[in-house]
Amino acid sequence: MRSKKIVLLNQRYLPRWAVFALDIGICICSFALMFLILDGTPLKFNKVLPMPIKAIVVIGINILFFLVFRTYAGIVRHSTFTDVFKVASASFLTAFSAIALNYIFYMLLGQKIFLTTGVLLYMFFSFTLMLFFRIAVKEVYQYLQRMNAGNFKKKVLIVGMDNQTISLGRALTTESDLPFKLVGFLSENPSSKSLSILGKPVFSLAINKDSLPFTELIAKTDLDGVLIVRDSHSIAETKQIVEACLANNVEVFNVPLVENWNKKEDIQTQIRPIQIEDLLERHPIKIDADILKHDLEAKTILVTGAAGSIGSEIVKQLAAFRPKKIVILDNAESALHAIELYLRTEYPSLNFVVALADVRNIDRLEMIFSKYKFNFVYHAAAYKHVPLMEKNPHEAVAVNIMGTINLANLAVQHGVDKFVMISTDKAVNPTNVMGASKRGAEMYVQSLQERIGTHTKFITTRFGNVLGSNGSVIPYFRKQIANGGPVTVTHKDIIRYFMTISEACQLVLQAGTMGNGGEIYVFDMGKPIKIMDMAENMIRLSGLKPYKDIDIQIVGLRPGEKLYEELLSDTAMTLPTYHPKIMVSKVPVEDFNEVSRKIQAILKATTQNKRKPVVKRLKELVPEYLSQNSEFQSLDKAHHN
Structure with a gap:
């Protein structure tokens, strides 16, 4: 029928x-x-x-x-x-x-x-x-x-009884085009049992995975899903509700705060199935907007890698502080064109210039620095994919080290006030070419800072994986699930730190206001996440069962991959800053001339059509670099012998 x-x-x-x-x-x-x-x-x-x-x-x-x-x-x-x-x-x-x-x-x-x-x-x-x-x-x-x-609307309960949830309930009962049918409210308060809101009953019971009353309620109401208003519950409470719902084949939907509903279309598009990102234990980050405004307002700023995940978000956040001009630089033509169109639509008052350029091209960079007279540089351009850089160490060195050197030297020559470099937790005790090349770049800007007469303040920020960035694990798993699996995990015990793109960039901007130059700032990444648990939860959130509907396969660690990432090296000490999420790492600074000499040896090795000479010289620059699961492990053995 x-x-x-x-x-x-x-x-x-x-x-x-x-x-x-x-x-x-x-x-x-x-x-x-x-x-x-x-x-x-x-x-x-x-x-x-x-x-x-x-x-x-x-x-x-x-x-x-x-x-x-x-x-x-x-x-x-x-x-x-x-x-x-x-x-x-x-x-x-x-x-x-x-x-x-x-x-x-x-x-x-x-x-x-x-x-x-x-x-x-x-x-x-x-x-x-x-x-x-x-x-x-x-x-x-x-x-x-x-x-x-x-007949086809999902029968849903709203979790909680407050102004937010009642407003949500009113929207569901008055907007006929929404795909939800409200059957009641859910409260853990026993005294709410006899209440009725908007003509709908209030069910009073605790929601947990083993709750028999919750199972009976699902059967009684023929329930399809529950709606949770965003930020109305702690992460732990939300996890408990999600686990109970998934155990009973009930969908969970995340709803924005009512004050964020600008128009009717927003309600339907923003009520979405809860995502794995919503269950990560992240706490809101507070930034000192006054300090940022003082530093950034009416300044000319260069953002490299500005078409990438981090770079583009930095540009968006900089727009709020009314800079004089932002030059967005990248060598990815299509991505740069896309961010240009986006900024012209979403930030029409932002004064920005698009520069298609490669950080390896010193002549092109010189023209750009001479033309715009930058006050700030945010350097996010880098090669970041571990397996690719393991196969192409020449390119890792050229972009991550030489590109940074080009920009840093020009920053000093042109009197740039601050140079903020985006680094990675993979630069700590690196086990792969990518991490070692980023550590080499860190070493160069730190040693450059110590040279007499350096006006520019070089600031390095270091953090872990970013949720939703290009090539990150969550979009990759999501695509595998959509294709019917299997979901591939490199190791059953592998863990990673995660942070949202917005959080990471907020902390990058805040760290840029700190220090006297030469510091490496480390971000509080929260608790590490076990990737296997993440894969299983993502499958469940898709309404499927791990290993039954979607298989999970262990494929082995990739070349250069660690089981876990570190934010600090064994020799580093950390000191607190005025921001609770930002610490400063006291890493020993190498002599500039010695660092430069070793980098020149690496660059000379890149003129050969062989990978091992490049990596060998890179290991000399970064002595703590010990390869894992890689063809370059033999270089470590030879060194120790």
Whole structure:
């Protein structure tokens, strides 16, 4: 039955020829009705032509005007005033034409063909019946649509009883186009049991995985899902609710705060299934906006890697502090074009310039620095994918080290006030080329800071994995789940630190206001996440069962990959800052001349078409770099021997 309704609602149902034929049928019935009514009255029909011929002439004229006005062209169930006007025009002009023909015939032959009263009565009947036909189809369709929507709406409970949840409930009960049907509210307060809100019952019970009353409530209400208002519960409470719902095959939806609803469309688009990101134990980050405004307002700023995940978010957050100009630099043409279009639409008042350039091209960078006279540089351009850089150490060195050197040297030459470098936790005790190249870049800017006469303050920020960034694990798992699996995990015990893009960039901006230069700032990444647990939870949140619906396969550590990442090296000490999420790492600073000499040796090695000489020199620059699960492990053994 339900499938038939879907077919009825999703097709035109009455094609044009059918509407045309039905309208002709209505005209025939209208003429017959007119004849039957007038036949028993004193009014007499003219006998110039037989009645069937008269019917053919009148209905033929009507059909002609159907074709002229295309009264059959619209979808009947979506008829508008325009469609009704077309039908009325066709009926009126049919009557007018018949009466005009009548008088022309009378003037020529002294006789009339049609009875004028009959023509007017025909016009009234035909128009009324065609109008009724369209109204009836439209009303029946809307009735079926409402009934169908009610059948297919998800039956949901709202968790909690406060102003936010009541406003949400009111929206669900008044907005008929939302795909949810409210069956009640859920509260853990025992005294709420007899209450009713918006005419819906309040169910009082604790939600947990082993709760029998919750299971019984699901069966009683035929529940499809629960709605949780964002930030109304702690992460631990949200996890408990999600686990209980998933154990009972009930969906969980995340709802924005009511004050963030700008228009009706926002409600439907923002009520979404809860995501793994919502269950990570992240606490809101507070930044000192006054300090940032003092530093950034009316300044000219360069952001490298500005088309990437981190760089583009830095640009968006900088826009709030009204800089004089932002130069967004990247060598990815398509991505740079996309961010340009986005900024012009979303930040029309932002004064920015797009620079298509490669950080390896010192001449191009020199032109840009000379033209714009930067106050700040945020350096986010880097190669970051571990397996790729393990296969291409030449490129890792060229971009991550040499690109940083080019920018740092130009910053000093042009008197840039601050240079903020985006680094990674993989630079700590690196086990891969990517991490070692980033550590090499850190070492260079730190040693450059110590040179006499360096005006620029070099600040390094170091953090772990960023949720939702290009190539990160969550979008990768999500794609694997959408494709039916399997989900691939490199090791059952592998763990990672995670932070949202917004959080990371907030802390980057805040760290940029700190220190005297040469510091490495480390961010509090929260608790590490076990990747296997993340994979299993993502499958469950998709409404599927791990290992049954979607398999999880262990594929082994990739070249250079660690089981766990570190934010500090064994030799580093940390000191607190005024921001609770930012610590400063006291890493020993190498002599500039020695660092430069070793980097020159690495660059010389890149002129050879061999990987190992490059990595060997990189290990000399970064002595704590010990390869794991990599072809370069032999270099470590040779070094120790």
